[in-house]
Amino acid sequence: MSRVKALCFDVFGTVVDWRSSIIAQARALGARKGIAADWERLADLWRARYQPSMDRVRRGEVPWTNLDALHRATLDGLLAELAIAGLDESDKAELNLAWHRLAPWPDSVPGLTRLKRKYALATLSNGNVRLLVDMAKAAGLPWDCIFSAELVERYKPDPATYLSAVRWLMCEPGEVMMVAAHNGDLAAAAAQGMQTAFVARPAEYGPHQSRDTRPEHDFTLVARDFEDLAAQLGA
Amino acid sequence: MSRVKALCFDVFGTVVDWRSSIIAQARALGARKGIAADWERLADLWRARYQPSMDRVRRGEVPWTNLDALHRATLDGLLAELAIAGLDESDKAELNLAWHRLAPWPDSVPGLTRLKRKYALATLSNGNVRLLVDMAKAAGLPWDCIFSAELVERYKPDPATYLSAVRWLMCEPGEVMMVAAHNGDLAAAAAQGMQTAFVARPAEYGPHQSRDTRPEHDFTLVARDFEDLAAQLGA
Numbered sequence: 001m002s003r004v005k006a007l008c009f010d011v012f013g014t015v016v017d018w019r020s021s022i023i024a025q026a027r028a029l030g031a032r033k034g035i036a037a038d039w040e041r042l043a044d045l046w047r048a049r050y051q052p053s054m055d056r057v058r059r060g061e062v063p064w065t066n067l068d069a070l071h072r073a074t075l076d077g078l079l080a081e082l083a084i085a086g087l088d089e090s091d092k093a094e095l096n097l098a099w100h101r102l103a104p105w106p107d108s109v110p111g112l113t114r115l116k117r118k119y120a121l122a123t124l125s126n127g128n129v130r131l132l133v134d135m136a137k138a139a140g141l142p143w144d145c146i147f148s149a150e151l152v153e154r155y156k157p158d159p160a161t162y163l164s165a166v167r168w169l170m171c172e173p174g175e176v177m178m179v180a181a182h183n184g185d186l187a188a189a190a191a192q193g194m195q196t197a198f199v200a201r202p203a204e205y206g207p208h209q210s211r212d213t214r215p216e217h218d219f220t221l222v223a224r225d226f227e228d229l230a231a232q233l234g235a
Numbered sequence: 236m237s238r239v240k241a242l243c244f245d246v247f248g249t250v251v252d253w254r255s256s257i258i259a260q261a262r263a264l265g266a267r268k269g270i271a272a273d274w275e276r277l278a279d280l281w282r283a284r285y286q287p288s289m290d291r292v293r294r295g296e297v298p299w300t301n302l303d304a305l306h307r308a309t310l311d312g313l314l315a316e317l318a319i320a321g322l323d324e325s326d327k328a329e330l331n332l333a334w335h336r337l338a339p340w341p342d343s344v345p346g347l348t349r350l351k352r353k354y355a356l357a358t359l360s361n362g363n364v365r366l367l368v369d370m371a372k373a374a375g376l377p378w379d380c381i382f383s384a385e386l387v388e389r390y391k392p393d394p395a396t397y398l399s400a401v402r403w404l405m406c407e408p409g410e411v412m413m414v415a416a417h418n419g420d421l422a423a424a425a426a427q428g429m430q431t432a433f434v435a436r437p438a439e440y441g442p443h444q445s446r447d448t449r450p451e452h453d454f455t456l457v458a459r460d461f462e463d464l465a466a467q468l469g470a
Contacts, residue, residue: 068405120368129403133355133379144368146380150403168364168385170303 001177001220004195004233006169007115008124008147008162010180011132013204015112015141016102019043025098029091037084044206045082049074054126054155064153066128072096099127100134104141105201111226112142118235120144124165124178126155157188166194179229183216195220197229236455239430239468241404242350243359243382243397245415246367248439250347250376251337254278260333264326272319279441280317284309289361289390299388301363307331334362335369339376340436346461347377353470355379359400359413361390392423401429414464418451430455432464 012018022043030037053070056062075096079087087095115121121144123132128150136143147165154160166173173193180186181201190196196219202209215222223229247253257278265272288305291297310331314322322330350356356379358367363385371378382400389395401408408428415421416436425431431454437444450457458464 120372128405129380130405133404137355137379144372144381145364145378151386169368170363170365 001195001233003172003175004119004177005171005175006120006122007177007179007197007233008122008165008189008194010156010178010182010185011123011125011127011135012102013201014179014181014199015108016104016135016139017201017204018047018099018102019204019206021102022046022098025101026095029087029095033086033091035084035086037082040206042078042082042084045078046071046074047205049078058155058158066150067099067126068096068128068131071099097134100131101138102135104139105225107225107227109140109142111228111230114230115226115233115235116142116144118233120169122147122165122169124156124161125149156185159188159192162189162192162194166192177220182212186219187217190217190219198222199225199229236430236468238407238410239354239412240406240410241355241357242412242414242432242468243357243400243424243429245391245413245417245420246358246360246362246370247337248436249414249416249434250343251339251370251374252436252439253282253334253337254439254441256337257281257333260336261330264322264330268321268326270319270321272317275441277313277317277319280313281306281309282440284313293390293393301385302334302361303331303363303366306334332369335366336373337370339374340460342460342462344375344377346463346465349465350461350468350470351377351379353468355404357382357400357404359391359396360384391420394423394427397424397427397429401427412455417447421454422452425452425454433457434460434464 009015023039026039026042030039053074057065075092112121123143124147125132126149129146129148132146132148149155149161152160152164166176169176174195177195177197178186178189179197179199181199181204186196186198198215198219200213202213221232223232244250258274261274261277265274288309292300310327347356358378359382360367361384364381364383367381367383370376384390384396387395387399401411404411409430412430412432413421413424414432414434416434416439421431421433433450433454435448437448456467458467
């Protein structure tokens with residue numbers, strides 16, 4: 001663990017609370033437009049279709065499509081299915097940008113600020129670059145650099161995505177630690193030789209979360225939150 | 236100009252004073268090792284071979300090679316030519332990393348700090364990602380993201396490098412402004428439809444600089460330094 005020089009962070013769920021943020025922004029838009037809807041259900045279904053939408057890209061059924069565009073296609077489908085009417089084009093474009101304005105978990109900014117003094121901090125997210133830049137500016141996330149699936153046009157857990165970060169950091173895989181709240185992401189990083197930190201986010205999917213409540217593999221470390229991660233890493 | 240949403244910065248010479256920094260670090264190493272040499276000449280020749288070393292990559296004579304590796308090959312050749320002896324492998328590796336520790340011009344950090352409140356700020360440099368990350372951490376450069384020729388494996392002024400930044404920022408070319416102290420870099424950015432800001436750095440090449448002392452094209456704006464740039468851009 002003392003070899004670690006850089007940390008790469010999964011973002012959605014690990015650093016930011018997408019569910020509460022999407023619900024709040026959709027609800028505010030609904031209130032402004034006088035539209036009643038089950039905004040929690042919209043948020044949950046929007047996220048539930050995240051992996052399937054990337055799967056179509058992963059399987060090559062559609063050409064490379066960044067996450068903003070996948071989010072928008074999913075949103076258009078869901079609004080029709082849920083019979084949410086009354087949003088015009090600019091409302092939908094604005095709602096899609098809710099993913100650029102997700103609130104960090106309370107420990108994220110203080111933990112990252114501590115970690116940044118000792119390590120290089122990068123995103124390593126399936127979110128597109130612009131989304132991650134906007135989010136960092138809005139939420140005050142102190143990244144040293146933005147790595148994204150978009151840079152190599154391969155969505156995690158494709159090995160190419162993890163290896164691109166390792167290569168650009170000019171590190172060996174064992175000198176880079178992947179930090180995530182998701183077992184699958186960390187297992188894929190470990191398969192490329194990266195070190196791994198599991199940080200449980202038991203409220204990510206709402207009050208009835210069943211997945212990723214605990215580490216399911218032998219990760220390098222397990223931390224309660226980013227402050228605990230900083231403490232364990234001596235930052 | 237009011238359309239501008241993001242600024243992309245050339246780095247060597249525009250943001251940081253490579254010549255004074257390289258001379259100072261080489262001289263300190265020489266003093267530590269008891270080696271007398273013309274360190275100013277080493278710095279000037281090292282930089283003089285920057286473009287020719289990239290030209291070999293641009294012409295496809297050698298496969299993609301990042302700037303750290305080009306710098307190191309040039310250094311090894313120069314140490315032999317200048318008959319500078321007594322540096323072991325770790326000294327040479329350390330001296331090569333001097334490019335990761337270049338000091339900013341006095342106005343760079345205050346100007347960027349102002350600009351960051353209003354715009355997304357990115358590097359757009361031929362320096363490799365790790366070099367730019369290390370430099371930003373050492374010098375306190377508040378980038379929102381790191382764009383580098385390394386990400387697309389094309390050195391500026393290849394159009395692909397400029398267009399990659401525009402694409403990842405999800406902007407039109409006219410919404411992104413390239414900032415540089417070099418006429419050629421800005422002319423290449425303008426050819427892709429980007430806006431351009433020329434900031435003269437008349438001491439970049441030392442006391443006898445003849446190139447790039449003034450703007451030679453019709454750029455969007457010309458600024459005295461980054462504070463003036465911030466003022467002109469309303470930041």
